[in-house]
Amino acid sequence: MPSVDPAASSMYTNQAYNTTRTTDATxxxxxxxxxxxxxxxSNQDPTSGxxxxxxxxxxxxxxxxxxxxxxxxxxxxxxxxxxxxxxxxMLGHQVSYITQDPTTGASSTATGTVASVQFDDTKGPSLTMADGKTLVDPDSVTSIQ
Incomplete structure (x- = not known):
């Protein structure tokens, strides 16, 4: 199996470069x-230019x-x-971010230190907090310290 550069495998590719596109039939x-x-x-009448x-x-x-x-x-x-x-x-910085309770839908603010960043082809980047379990959408970050 060929070796894959870890930096290349973690790069996010935007959907603009996706070659399989769904198009409207019209x-x-x-x-x-x-x-x-x-x-x-090629089908036009040669007598009428x-x-x-x-x-x-x-x-x-x-x-x-x-x-x-x-x-x-x-x-x-x-x-x-x-x-x-x-x-x-944001790596290594403490951030405040908005969380949403999945059962009630209530929003609250949490804080944590960003330990790593992951890149997904469809979702874009996500942040992993120092606890190793919490994934945060960077768009939900409200402040960086």
Whole structure:
């Protein structure tokens, strides 16, 4: 069995990079759009030419949408890395965090020292307190000392 770098196995990968995506049956990705455009061009009547301005406008709009998608994906990944960095910065610090009683749903505040940080592909980072049993969502932390 090949050896796995422990640092690489504990890295959080944001869902923006998940290649298995669920899509709405009515939506179309950029490849589907290109196939449709190519089919439209190959099946058009050669006696009635297409307006080149309309063609370039369509290509321009598609390029803009792709660039916006790339920016959104990049921002999502950057936010994920920032959350990971913020969680790692809490290591060794005493934090106050909000807990919720599973039976009553009542909220209260607890404190503890962060002993380690775990990274999950879907949930993001989580903090383990010094007692070794308590897992805390970094988003529930209210103060760091």
């Amino acid at each position: 939506s179309m990705d950029k490849n589907g759009f290109l196939r449709m455009l190519t089919a439209q061009m 297409q307006d080149p301005n309309q063609y370039f406008q369509t290509i321009s709009m598609m390029t803009e949408v792709e660039q916006m998608t790339n920016v959104a994906t990049s921002q999502t990944a950057q936010l994920s890395r920032q959350k990971d960095t913020n969680a790692q910065a």
